[in-house]
Amino acid sequence: MKRLVLDIGGTNTRICLVDENQSIVFKDRVSFTGDAEAFSKRLKENCFRILRSEDTDDFVGLSVAGAYLNRERRLWIPNLFGGTLVSPFDLLAIDNDSLFVTNDRISGSMGEMFVGAAKGCRDFLYISIGTGVGIGIVSDGHVVNGSNGFAGSVGWIRFNEERIEDLVGGIGVSSSYEELTGMRLSAAEIFDLAESGSSEAAEVIAVTAYYLGKLIACFTNSTNPEVIVLSGSIGSRWKLLEDRAMEVIYKETSPMITIPEMRLSSLGEDAQILGTSILMHHEISI
Structure with missing residues (x-):
């Protein structure tokens, strides 16, 4: 059935x-x-x-x-x-x-843990970045829900007085590009331009990667995951974000913590x- x-x-x-x-x-x-x-x-x-x-x-x-x-x-x-x-x-x-x-x-965490990229993992983060930003936290095989269902609702975390959702989410990426160039494009179009060699798009993506790295370092320090699964329309473009984000992650993660393995969602x-x-x-x- x-x-x-x-x-x-x-x-x-x-x-x-x-x-x-x-x-x-x-x-x-x-x-x-x-x-x-x-x-x-x-x-x-x-x-x-x-x-x-x-x-x-x-x-x-x-x-x-x-x-x-x-x-x-x-x-x-x-x-x-x-x-x-x-x-x-x-x-x-x-x-x-x-x-x-x-x-x-x-x-999303349960899907990846049972049949996706985190299969076999007991301590991992599921980070979905699209229109918004959310983190699924799995500790010792259990998904953290929180006292009233809000665990991992990270969009209101602020860096330099700006919400992380506005710094790395799709709407934020579009707004940053518009401020720089005067043109309003979708986040997907901006990532495509960066991939094609556009310096303006690459500049926006570098800032996005920087703040994504700070977010990942923050949760790596606080949850000590073995794996991080990236998903969503922005998360799936990790290849363009990786170099700058990893610089920040290595810099801001405790030296006593092993940097988690980064994996792309296999389920989308x-x-x-x-x-x-x-x-x-x-x-x-x-």
């Missing part, structure tokens, strides 16, 4: 079916256009259609870019709803006994979907 799993990201939502072998057999997308009511309506329609037309489990999984507040049973997805807390059960029109909810830091955007499905299986088994 297949399982319906959704991953609400900072821009796009993936709606998938996962089979008993933890393979994704169907994938669809819904983009957020700024209208929360229309977005919720589309999610409900898609869920209803799939649950009625497919041989699916009644237990639905949801992973979100932000946090699921355990005590309040509410979602916090700042890139979509600002500071408004949203009920996941109302958002999808699914009964609370039929919905499993987690955040993308935990689901599927890490959250598969990780949520794995967590659901574990929940049911218990």
